[in-house]
């Protein structure tokens with residue numbers, strides 16, 4: 360059964376901003392529709408207003424490259440990444456720091472993502488995938504997004520701490536807190552807290568729960584390194600972070616960084632995997648082709664795929680690339696100008712906020728043929744070879760490009776192959792699957808999926 364995919368449709372006219380709130384109501388009513396509608400201008404820079412703030416939406420790949428890559432020194436992370444909401448969700452870490460603080464954090468953590476480590480990570484990812492898949496039974500209906508969140512959290516936990524943390528129920532607690540924060544954010548769209556609505560007590564409680572679990576995870580990890588000199592050689596991600604084994608404000612810094620990696624390292628990957636499986640559920644031919652590839656590599660076994668298997672699985676990678684194109688987990692990436700400048704013919708004032716949208720660009724008919732169709736094979740030939748960097752950027756671009764991008768691609772391909780080898784996923788609904796643009800681009804909250812044994 361195929362599932363129609365559509366975005367909602369807002370009654371707001373994006374051309375006519377509200378006298379006081381500007382484009383905020385139209386954006387809040389339906390952010391994806393708003394962006395898609397802006398795309399009809401097709402070129403240049405679109406000037407928008409959110410309350411009293413001016414925002415500039417980029418519609419040209421070359422302009423996106425200018426902001427994220429060539430002129431990156433003049434474009435820092437926007438103020439919305441420093442709002443209390445984002446702080447509750449991500450903390451103060453690599454994603455929202457700047458200057459020398461960012462450089463120190465970046466250079467420490469980057470070693471965790473060296474190619475030489477990927478084989479070991481791949482083993483770990485496959486082991487954890489099988490463990491989770493073993494808890495499923497054929498015919499069962501699962502909350503796919505929730506399952507993927509828990510799995511990618513387990514993976515992030517191992518990456519951070521080198522072993523499975525033994526803090527009771529930490530995965531469920533963190534997944535619950537992330538879910539609640541996503542729902543709260545979704546129910547008071549305000550462009551990442553730039554709008555006037557205050558946080559609810561539910562949001563504050565979820566953030567406190569998240570912080571308390573992270574404090575316990577860090578304490579447990581530091582106790583282990585105190586009692587076992589071997590673990591100093593563990594070289595897990597936490598041990599590469601500035602603030603490791605320090606007290607006071609440095610410990611707070613470590614807290615922020617662990618929170619960033621738990622959030623950034625699990626949420627986007629789980630969203631990408633969920634969308635890939637939902638897309639496959641609606642496209643039986645592509646699903647069958649993927650299954651054939653996985654079976655041809657793994658044979659008639661339930662063994663988990665390895666890193667070297669992935670070189671023989673180009674279609675698996677193409678499915679992930681295509682899911683990231685159609686449903687980029689980070690559907691908007693913003694920057695803020697330090698000094699006044701120009702982009703194309705548009706003057707950007709000092710402090711001006713510049714928005715780029717993978718959602719918008721990656722569905723542009725100027726760049727992709729049949730842009731709204733799920734067609735993984737477009738990634739197999741020459742069709743996508745010359746796409747500009749500012750037209751397909753699910754991991755961002757330039758110096759602030761996703762640090763975990765290679766890890767995430769390996770993780771997504773391995774988990775997808777392990778699931779497809781065992782189960783066909785069906786979405787037992789006729790209704791359209793409307794993407795839910797909260798902080799990330801999630802599938803509808805609570806979407807159930809049926810597992811059919813292969």
Ligand code: HEM
Pocket residue numbers: 453454455465515518620623624625627628631687688689692693752753754755756758759760761762763764766767768771
């Ligand atoms: C499919 C999965 C993923 C997607 C689509 C994704 C996407 C992104 C994007 C778009 C950015 C840049 C944001 C910006 O420019 O403002 C980013 C940054 C980042 N991501 Fe990912 N990410 C994924 C998985 C991961 C994983 C698995 C990790 C770590 C284990 C990770 C860690 C980070 C970090 C630390 C940054 C900040 C880098 C910096 O500012 O220096 N991400 N990610």
